[in-house]
Amino acid sequence: MPVEIDVDHVARLARLELTPEEKERLREQLGLILEHAAKVGEVAAEDVPPTAYAIPRSNVFRPDRPDAMLTQEAALANAPDAEDGRFRVPRIAETGS
Amino acid sequence: MTAELCDAGAWELGAKLDIGEITAAEVIESCLARVEEVEERVRAFLTLTPEVARERAAELDVHRASGAPRSPVAGIPLALKDVLATKGIRTTCGSQILEEYVPPYDATAWARLSGEGGVLVGKTNCDEFAMGSSTENSAFGPVHNPWDLSRVPGGSSGGSAAAVAAGEVVWALGTDTGGSVRQPAALCGVVGMKPTYGLVSRYGLIAFASSLDTVGTFTRGVRDAALLLGAIAGKDPRDATSLDDGPGRDYVGTLEKGVDGMRFGVVQEAFGEGVEPGVRDAVRAAVERISAMGGRVDEVSLPHADYGLSAYYLIAPSEASSNLARYDGVRYGLRVPDASDSIEMMARTRGAGFGAEVKRRVMLGTYALSAGYYEAYYGQAQKVRTLIIRDYERAFADHDVLISPTSPTTAFTIGERADDPMAMYLSDVFTIPANLAGVPAITIPCGLDANRLPVGVQLTGPVLAEATVLRAAHALEADLALALRPPLLAA
Numbered sequence: 303m304p305v306e307i308d309v310d311h312v313a314r315l316a317r318l319e320l321t322p323e324e325k326e327r328l329r330e331q332l333g334l335i336l337e338h339a340a341k342v343g344e345v346a347a348e349d350v351p352p353t354a355y356a357i358p359r360s361n362v363f364r365p366d367r368p369d370a371m372l373t374q375e376a377a378l379a380n381a382p383d384a385e386d387g388r389f390r391v392p393r394i395a396e397t398g399s
Numbered sequence: 400m401t402a403e404l405c406d407a408g409a410w411e412l413g414a415k416l417d418i419g420e421i422t423a424a425e426v427i428e429s430c431l432a433r434v435e436e437v438e439e440r441v442r443a444f445l446t447l448t449p450e451v452a453r454e455r456a457a458e459l460d461v462h463r464a465s466g467a468p469r470s471p472v473a474g475i476p477l478a479l480k481d482v483l484a485t486k487g488i489r490t491t492c493g494s495q496i497l498e499e500y501v502p503p504y505d506a507t508a509w510a511r512l513s514g515e516g517g518v519l520v521g522k523t524n525c526d527e528f529a530m531g532s533s534t535e536n537s538a539f540g541p542v543h544n545p546w547d548l549s550r551v552p553g554g555s556s557g558g559s560a561a562a563v564a565a566g567e568v569v570w571a572l573g574t575d576t577g578g579s580v581r582q583p584a585a586l587c588g589v590v591g592m593k594p595t596y597g598l599v600s601r602y603g604l605i606a607f608a609s610s611l612d613t614v615g616t617f618t619r620g621v622r623d624a625a626l627l628l629g630a631i632a633g634k635d636p637r638d639a640t641s642l643d644d645g646p647g648r649d650y651v652g653t654l655e656k657g658v659d660g661m662r663f664g665v666v667q668e669a670f671g672e673g674v675e676p677g678v679r680d681a682v683r684a685a686v687e688r689i690s691a692m693g694g695r696v697d698e699v700s701l702p703h704a705d706y707g708l709s710a711y712y713l714i715a716p717s718e719a720s721s722n723l724a725r726y727d728g729v730r731y732g733l734r735v736p737d738a739s740d741s742i743e744m745m746a747r748t749r750g751a752g753f754g755a756e757v758k759r760r761v762m763l764g765t766y767a768l769s770a771g772y773y774e775a776y777y778g779q780a781q782k783v784r785t786l787i788i789r790d791y792e793r794a795f796a797d798h799d800v801l802i803s804p805t806s807p808t809t810a811f812t813i814g815e816r817a818d819d820p821m822a823m824y825l826s827d828v829f830t831i832p833a834n835l836a837g838v839p840a841i842t843i844p845c846g847l848d849a850n851r852l853p854v855g856v857q858l859t860g861p862v863l864a865e866a867t868v869l870r871a872a873h874a875l876e877a878d879l880a881l882a883l884r885p886p887l888l889a890a
Contacts, residue, residue: 307766316720316765317727317742318758319750328762331820335763338821341709342779345786352781355610355640356788356837357596357862362639376503380731389729394741 304333305340404429405566406888409475409623412569416463416474423456423463423474426569427518430476434520434567437887441543443552443562445481446489447521452476455518462516471626473516478562478571480555481522482529483509483614484603488519492605493527493537493555496726496733496752506603507638508572508614508631515630520568523558527754528723529579529607531555532826535817536756543813544587545885546852550810553583553826556617560587563617564885570627571617576608577711578806578830580615581842585805585855588844588883590872592616592624593830595863596837597642599628600635608718609640611711611834621843621873625650628865642863653866654873658692661871662798664699669803669829677848682804685845685856688878689802689871699794699801703786707832710787712824713767713780714835719757720764726752759820788836795861800871803829805842805855829857839865841872844883853883 309325309332320328374387383390404412404426415421431449438444459474479485482492484502491497505513513519526536534542534557542557544550545565552561556573560583563571573580575593584591592615599614606612616627629650635641665686670679690696728734728748729741735751738744753761767776794801806826816823833840839862842855856875860868 309762312762312766312769313746315769316761317724317745317749318753318761319746320758321750324755324758328759331759332763332766335712335759335820335824336766336776339709339713339767339776339780341706342713342783343775345703345706346779346782350782350785352778353784353788354781355596356784356835357640357642359597359640364636372503379503380500382728382732382734391729391741392738392744 303337305336307332307336403433403566405433405476405569407569408620409471409569409618409626412475413469413471417469419463423459423518424453426474427452427456427476430520430566430568433565437545437565438567440548440887441545441561441565441567442540443523443542443558443565443567444478444521445491445493445524445539445558448488448519452518452520459516470515470630472512472630474518475570476518476520476568477512478520478523478559478568479509480525480559480571480573482525482574482605483572484605485509485519485522488522490522490605493525493539494752494754494757495538498538498733500731504603507600507635509603511631523556523562523571525558526555527757528605528719529555529574529576530719530756530760532578532582532823533816534558535813536754538754541813544810545887546588546810548887550812550852551586553586553806553810555579557583559617560584560589560591563587563589563619565887570623572631573615573617574604575613575615575834576611577715577834578827580617581830581840581855581857582806582826584617585842586810586853588853588885590618590621590624590841590843592628592841593833593839594628594632594865595642595839597640598632598863598865600638600641602635602637606722608715609722610718611715613834621869621876622651622654624841625654625869650866650869653870656870658689658694658871658874661694661800663689663694663696664794664798664801665696666704666801666803667698667700668704673825674804674807675809675848677809678804678807678854681846681848681854682802682856685875685879686802689875692874692878699798701787701790701794701832703783703790704832706783707787707835708824708828710780710783710835711831712763713776714784716760716764717767717777718764720761720768723757723761784835787832791836791838791861799860799867801859803857805829805857809848809850809852809854833859838862839868841868843872843876844881845879846881
C-alpha cells in the first residue's frame with residue numbers, strides 16, 4: 303500500500319516552497335517510492351548492525367597548522383548580497399517595539 | 400569522418416608526444432575541431448574552455464621542447480563533470496540554483512590532473528546534482544547519445560560519457576553515487592571505472608550522498624582507465640574518508656597478465672526479469688570469452704542485492720537532503736528577491752532553484768530522517784547495507800571478480816521514462832550494490848544489441864582490488880577486439 307505522508311509538514315522541514323500541483327504529485331510519487339523502499343524492513347533483522355560508511359575510518363587527524371585560506375573578498379564573491387564584508391540577508395527576527 | 404588524434408587513446412597519444420611526433424597543440428586542436436563538428440547535436444558540455452585549453456597546450460609544448468619528462472596525463476584533453484569544482488570556471492551541477500556559481504577552489508582530482516598538465520576542454524552536462532540516470536534532470540536540457548541522438552546517454556554523468564564517445568575529449572571524469580559513471584559509460588559504449596570508495600578524494604566533488612559518492616573515469620579503453628585512475632588516486636588531507644596510498648597504485652603494470660586461473664562469479668540475480676535479451680546475450684557471450692581465455696567461471700549469488708535499490712533510495716536521498724541544505728540563498732547561488740524574512744527567502748529560493756527530481760529526493764530524504772520515521776527507513780536501510788557488504792564478502796571468499804550486466808537495458812529514448820521515477824531508478828539496479836559496499840567496478844563495452852546500441856558488462860572486485868578488475872577488463876577488451884565507433888562519426 304502506498305505510504306501516506308504529510309507533504310506540507312515535510313516541505314516545511316526541508317525549507318522548500320512547493321506549488322499545489324507539486325505537492326499533489328509528490329504526495330503520490332513519494333507514497334509509491336516509500337512503499338517500495340519499505341522492503342528494507344523485510345530483511346533488516348534486530349541483530350544486523352547498521353553501516354554508515356562501507357569503509358569505516360575513525361579519528362583521522364592532520365596537523366593543526368595554518369594553511370592557505372580564502373580572502374574575505376573571495377569568500378563573498380558569490381554572495382547574492384553583501385555589505386561591509388558580511389553576507390546580507392533579509393530580516394531574521396521580529397523587530398522589537 | 401576519418402579517425403583523428405582526438406579518437407586515439409591517451410597512452411597512444413602519450414607515446415607520440417614523448418618522441419615529439421605530435422604536439423599538445425595538435426591534439427587540442429583535433430578535439431576542438433571535433434567539438435565544433437558534433438557538439439551542437441550531442442550537447443555534452445555546459446561550459447567550454449577552449450582559450451584556457453589552447454594556452455595550456457602551448458605551455459606544455461614549450462616545456463616539452465626543453466626536454467623535461469612528461470606525465471602520462473600531460474597534453475591529454477579532458478572534460479570534467481560539472482559537479483567537480485574548478486577554480487574560476489563556472490560550476491553549475493546542472494542546476495539553476497548554481498547557474499552563476501564560480502568556485503574559489505579546485506576539486507582535488509582536477510587539481511592533480513591540472514598539476515600534471517591535463518588540458519581542460521570544458522565542464523560536462525549532467526543530471527541536476529548528479530540525481531538521475533539520463534541527464535534529463537539537467538536544468539539546461541538533456542545530452543544526446545552519440546549512438547542515436549534521439550536517445551539518452553545515461554546519467555548522471557551523461558555529458559562526460561557522450562563527450563568521450565564522440566571524441567570531443569580523450570578522457571573525462573565523472574562521479575558515481577549509484578552508477579552515474581558506469582551506467583552512462585555502458586549506454587555510450589565507453590569504459591567507465593568506479594574506484595573503491597575513498598580511493599579518490601571527494602574534496603571539491605559537490606556533495607550528493609557523502610557515504611556513496613566517488614569520482615570515476617571515462618575512457619575509450621581500459622589502459623587509459625588505469626592511467627587516469629593512477630593520476631587521481633591517493634590520500635588527500637582535505638578528505639578524511641580518503642584512503643592511504645596502498646600497494647597496487649600502479650594499475651598499468653599488471654594489465655597484461657591475463658585471466659588464466661582467475662576466478663569469476665556470474666551474478667545469477669542479474670539475468671532475470673527486466674533485463675533486455677540483447678543485453679543478456681552480449682554479457683553471456685563475454686562470459687564465454689573469459690572462460691575460453693582460461694578464466695574459471697561459475698555462478699554466484701548476491702541474495703540481498705535485490706534490496707539494494709530500496710536501501711539506496713533511502714540512504715542517498717537522506718544524505719542529499721542534509722547536503723543540499725547549504726543551498727539557502729545566503730552565501731552563494733540563487734536568491735529569490737523580495738522575501739519578507741530569511742525563512743521565506745530560503746524556501747522560495749529552493750522552490751525556484753531546484754528541479755523536480757531534486758525536490759523529490761530532498762522531500763524523500765527529509766521524510767526518511769524525520770522524527771518517528773528514522774528507524775523504519777534510514778535505520779533499516781543501513782542494516783541492509785551491512786547485509787549487502789556481507790554478500791560481497793561471501794562472494795569474494797572464492798572469487799576474484801564478479802560479472803553482471805552494467806544496466807538492464809541499452810540507451811532508452813529521451814522522454815521515455817521522464818514521468819516514471821521508479822522505472823528510471825531501475826536503470827541502476829546492478830550498479831547500486833557496489834556503491835553501498837564501497838567496492839570497485841568497471842564497465843566495458845561487450846557488443847551491440849539489435850538496435851546497434853552498445854551493451855556494457857560490469858566487472859566488480861573486492862575493496863582496493865582495482866588492479867585485478869582492470870587486468871580482467873583489459874583481457875576481455877583485447878579478446879573482444881570491438882572497434883566501436885558511434886554512427887555520428889561514421890559519415
